[in-house]
Amino acid sequence: MNWQKITFLFILALFSAILDTSFFSAITIFGASIILTYLILIFLAIRATEETFIFAAFSVIFFTIFSSISVIIILLNFLIIPLMVFYLRKRFLPEPSFLASLLYFSAGSLIFELIFILYFKEFGREGLTILGSFIAMSTIAGMIIYVTESRIRKIFHRREIKI
Amino acid sequence: MILVLSFRGHLKNVSFKFGGGTLSIFSSEAMKIKSFFAYFFLISKFQQENKELTEKLASLEVDRSKIEEQENENTLLKKELGFIQGNTEYSLVPAKIIGREPASFLDYVIIDKGRNQNIAENMAVISSGALVGQVAEAYDDQSKVTLITSKDAIILTMLQESRAKGVLRGGISGLVMEDIIQDVEIKPGEYVITSGLEGELRQGILIGKTSKLKSSSSDLFKSVVVEPIVDLSRLELVFVMK
Numbered sequence: 001m002n003w004q005k006i007t008f009l010f011i012l013a014l015f016s017a018i019l020d021t022s023f024f025s026a027i028t029i030f031g032a033s034i035i036l037t038y039l040i041l042i043f044l045a046i047r048a049t050e051e052t053f054i055f056a057a058f059s060v061i062f063f064t065i066f067s068s069i070s071v072i073i074i075l076l077n078f079l080i081i082p083l084m085v086f087y088l089r090k091r092f093l094p095e096p097s098f099l100a101s102l103l104y105f106s107a108g109s110l111i112f113e114l115i116f117i118l119y120f121k122e123f124g125r126e127g128l129t130i131l132g133s134f135i136a137m138s139t140i141a142g143m144i145i146y147v148t149e150s151r152i153r154k155i156f157h158r159r160e161i162k163i
Numbered sequence: 164m165i166l167v168l169s170f171r172g173h174l175k176n177v178s179f180k181f182g183g184g185t186l187s188i189f190s191s192e193a194m195k196i197k198s199f200f201a202y203f204f205l206i207s208k209f210q211q212e213n214k215e216l217t218e219k220l221a222s223l224e225v226d227r228s229k230i231e232e233q234e235n236e237n238t239l240l241k242k243e244l245g246f247i248q249g250n251t252e253y254s255l256v257p258a259k260i261i262g263r264e265p266a267s268f269l270d271y272v273i274i275d276k277g278r279n280q281n282i283a284e285n286m287a288v289i290s291s292g293a294l295v296g297q298v299a300e301a302y303d304d305q306s307k308v309t310l311i312t313s314k315d316a317i318i319l320t321m322l323q324e325s326r327a328k329g330v331l332r333g334g335i336s337g338l339v340m341e342d343i344i345q346d347v348e349i350k351p352g353e354y355v356i357t358s359g360l361e362g363e364l365r366q367g368i369l370i371g372k373t374s375k376l377k378s379s380s381s382d383l384f385k386s387v388v389v390e391p392i393v394d395l396s397r398l399e400l401v402f403v404m405k
Contacts, residue, residue: 021186022262022263023192025264026190028267031267033267035266066262119268
């Protein structure tokens with residue numbers, strides 16, 4: 001991995017953390033909002049790229065700075081879960097399909113928010129509402145990222161073949 | 164990672180100092196988008212609210228005149244009893260909200276005023292005259308404010324009419340005033356104010372109104388749900404009480 005890629009991942013992690021803190025956190029549906037940093041992490045893990053580890057490290061650092069969440073929760077959500085997705089993807093699914101990616105985003109979002117619910121002991125109706133809303137929003141946003149990247153990749157691939 | 168943890172406070176200060184402008188821009192754009200979509204969903208609700216508020220305004224005018232009369236009487240009585248009134252003057256520093264906590268379970272906001280504008284920790288933050296939070300951390304030009312609805316928020320309060328003391332706790336389930344003694348009769352709609360026992364929060368700042376009773380008669384203390392006066396999800400501008 002070259003320094004340009006590392007710099008790009010650093011800027012992307014910083015930008016997504018700022019967006020999560022200022023833009024997406026202001027737009028909530030049933031109490032939940034999109035966490036772009038996490039979606040990018042899951043996406044990179046689904047693609048099983050080595051950038052996943054670098055981006056995860058930068059995400060943990062920036063969320064530790066911009067958020068007041070406990071560091072243990074940040075490590076669990078932004079490091080352990082994406083690495084688990086990465087491992088499962090490498091071992092069981094060599095080629096990510098649309099359905100598999102949908103499942104990864106849904107399951108990843110479920111575990112992400114469940115950790116918060118368990119940590120803050122919010123087992124009531126409101127906690128479940130936020131859980132459901134977060135899963136729905138994250139899965140939809142995650143699949144938009146996945147489909148958009150797949151389409152762009154196909155366009156570049158066709159151009160390369162023509163050349 | 165250890166380095167980051169050791170210097171978390173300093174890193175936050177530097178990050179907010181340089182990122183404050185960017186946070187501000189994204190936050191204001193997000194509020195515009197939110198308001199645009201919220202408008203369509205809430206049209207019928209606004210019509211109903213408008214009708215209720217017009218009726219309420221008329222009755223409030225009557226109440227206002229009664230309050231003025233009572234204030235005059237109160238001032239006179241205090242003078243006669245020889246009360247020395249403490250200096251209750253304070254200044255308000257306006258601040259814009261430029262960021263929020265990404266996780267739903269902690270309610271923090273970031274405002275664009277900090278130590279350079281004489282903001283210190285534990286100062287009260289109000290909006291429309293009602294308490295919305297307290298300054299948790301003050302950086303050079305930004306501050307982090309714990310909202311009253313945050314899981315971390317604990318405020319010493321009292322009921323305005325019965326003068327019963329209690330503790331107001333936040334959470335995603337809403338605001339609950341707890342540890343109220345059992346023999347107090349709590350009326351729905353009774354105002355909840357700060358008790359002034361904490362030191363940093365002066366007495367009498369309005370927080371919300373009581374809604375429904377949460378505890379039963381067999382519990383040691385009463386708990387009541389409190390509806391905040393201000394809609395905290397739509398906060399854009401707040402004031403810090405110095």
